[in-house]
Every structure is written in structure tokens, then in C-alpha cells.
Amino acid sequence: MRKIHPSEITPESIYHSRRQFIKSAGILTGGALLLAACGGEAPSIAPAPTATLLKPGPTLTGSMDELGNPLTPYADVSGFNNFYEFSLSKTAVADLARDFETSPWAVQVGGLVDKPRTFDLDDLMRFTQEERIYRLRCVETWSMVVPWTGFPLATLLKEVEPTSNAAYVRFETLSDSERMPGLNTGGFPWPYVEGLRLDEAMNDLCILATGVYGKPLPPQNGAPVRLVVPWKYGFKSIKSIIRIDLVAEQPTSFWSAAAPNEYGFYANVNPEVPHPRWSQAQEGRFGESTRRDTLLFNGYAEEVGHLYTGMDLKANF
Ligand code: MTE
Numbered sequence: 001m002r003k004i005h006p007s008e009i010t011p012e013s014i015y016h017s018r019r020q021f022i023k024s025a026g027i028l029t030g031g032a033l034l035l036a037a038c039g040g041e042a043p044s045i046a047p048a049p050t051a052t053l054l055k056p057g058p059t060l061t062g063s064m065d066e067l068g069n070p071l072t073p074y075a076d077v078s079g080f081n082n083f084y085e086f087s088l089s090k091t092a093v094a095d096l097a098r099d100f101e102t103s104p105w106a107v108q109v110g111g112l113v114d115k116p117r118t119f120d121l122d123d124l125m126r127f128t129q130e131e132r133i134y135r136l137r138c139v140e141t142w143s144m145v146v147p148w149t150g151f152p153l154a155t156l157l158k159e160v161e162p163t164s165n166a167a168y169v170r171f172e173t174l175s176d177s178e179r180m181p182g183l184n185t186g187g188f189p190w191p192y193v194e195g196l197r198l199d200e201a202m203n204d205l206c207i208l209a210t211g212v213y214g215k216p217l218p219p220q221n222g223a224p225v226r227l228v229v230p231w232k233y234g235f236k237s238i239k240s241i242i243r244i245d246l247v248a249e250q251p252t253s254f255w256s257a258a259a260p261n262e263y264g265f266y267a268n269v270n271p272e273v274p275h276p277r278w279s280q281a282q283e284g285r286f287g288e289s290t291r292r293d294t295l296l297f298n299g300y301a302e303e304v305g306h307l308y309t310g311m312d313l314k315a316n317f
Helices: 012-025 093-097 121-126 153-160 198-202 254-258 301-308
Strands: 054-056 106-111 117-120 130-137 142-152 168-173 193-197 207-212 226-228 241-247 282-285
Touching: 106 153, 117 121, 117 153, 121 207, 130 207, 130 226, 142 153, 153 198, 153 207, 153 241, 168 198, 193 198, 193 254, 198 301
Parallel strands: 106 241, 142 282
Antiparallel strands: 054 130, 106 117, 130 142, 142 207, 168 193, 168 241, 207 226
């Protein structure tokens, strides 16, 4: 496939403001747990209209999310990445992952299911692929608007028929230190593991993505298949998945194991629950020079708020 040069997509002014944002946000790229805390004024945000999230795929058709926010340029989506298996430096991941071989690939789905099964790439592509334009909000307070291509996780889970004892879904990333140089970074509880409650996993917003911007996912974005859970902080959206298990107990996720007091299991975007070391009330959107208010559940409260009725969101952070 022809490589798209960033200048073909991104106007210079956006590049400029992105650099400005990165500079003013003081984003750190070298330290495992030294994630960025940022300050600044944010503009007020209009109330969210009802979301129109489904768009036909797999070629890119949309240009904004349902709140009217423009897409973050492809160059930023594919050039500024958290993927610790390759590097702790967000701008180094794309180069280091360039030759990462993602075919053949197999996703083993098992645990508490009646029909365990291994899905290869053709199997995954047989699910009807849709375009979903979602906001991506990182726990570090930067955010993007990304046009994913993929399919609801629920459609895959229904095929394996979870048993009545299944209450959670556990996801695991490939862990191959010969192909993923960041795995040699000491002090992390590899492999990267994430989890969802089964009802969260079955929510229609939760997808397995196979593409971005109408193209196959590049390795740095989690090829060939990654989770996208748009109402949670980005670290829940686990990349390059090789195993999905239905389990009875809440799984321990990578970041909860690494720093349990800082990263909880739920990780719902919530302006009122600060990270222990910084506020989550505001965020810096790529391409914008002023900070904006963070929306509860990243603006998807209407679709997912009912999942948390009666729950203490501060205790279950
Ligand atoms: N998945 C794996 N396996 N390893 C990672 O380091 N980083 C997470 C998430 N998924 C990560 C991962 C974090 S912190 C974020 S913000 C998103 O991926 C970033 O996704 P993007 O690079 O596509 O923007």
C-alpha cells in the first residue's frame, strides 16, 4: 500500500497547533508511570445531541463525530501512540512497529463458553465491518477523534456462547520479545491484559477494530485487531489481541497490576474523579490550542450510563 505522507492530509496550521499542544502539555515519553499532568483554560462545551454512531464501512465516509468534532488527522492517529510493547516513546512506536508481521494471526476465544473457537484473520473479516467515529480520551489527558472500522465485540461473543457463569471478559496482547522490543523493558507485568464486565463488553459501542481511516490498522494502532471502548480511558482499548477468555472473576489488568492505586479496573472517563496525580476535569484535543472540559463517560453517557446505576464511581475508578 502506498505510504501517505503527512503533508497530504494535515494542513500546516494543524501541525503547528499540535506541536504547540504537545509542547504546552509537557507530555512525557520516557517514564513508565510518569504520565503527564496538564493545566490551562478550556472552552465551554455544548450539550451532547443523541449520538449517531453507526456509519457504513469499510471505506472512510465520515468527517466528524456525532458532536460535530472533526477527525484527528491520520498522521497524528498513526504517529503518536501508546504501545509499550514497542516503546515508551509515543513518537517512536510507529517506526519500531513498522515491520511487525500481523499475518497469519489467531485470536483464541475460550474460558466459560460452550463453543470455544480460534478466529483467524479471514474469520474476523467475515463479521460485517462498520465505521465508528469515536472520541479517544487517554488517561494522560490528551484526546483524539478517530474513525475506526470494526464490528461489535458482542457479535463475536455471541458466537462462542458464554455460559451462565461468565461474568467478565479477559483480553491478552501478544507477548513476543523477539518482535516487540519494548517487552524487554523491566518492571512491567507483561503480558498486557485488560478486562471488561460482560455487560460492558456486550454494549454496542464496544468494538473490535480491524481498521482506521478506511485502511487496515497499522501495527502501531494495534494490528490486526484491537479493542475500542470509547467511554473508558484509552488504556482499556487493548491492542494486538491473541486471547479472549470469558471468566467468573474480575481480571487483573496490566495497569492495575502495575499501579493499583492509580489505575482501576473500570477506568470510565469521568471529569469528577481525578487521577491521584492530576485532574481529569479537562483535556487537550489534538489540533486545539485551548483545553476543553472532559465529558462524563467521554460523552457517551446516554449509551452506557445505565451500566453504572447505583455504583460509586469514585470507589470503582
Ligand atoms: N495495548 C497494548 N497492548 N499496549 C499498550 O501499551 N496502550 C494503551 C492502549 N492499548 C497500550 C494498549 C493506551 S495507554 C492508549 S491511550 C491506547 O492504546 C492508544 O491507542 P492509539 O495508539 O491507537 O491511539
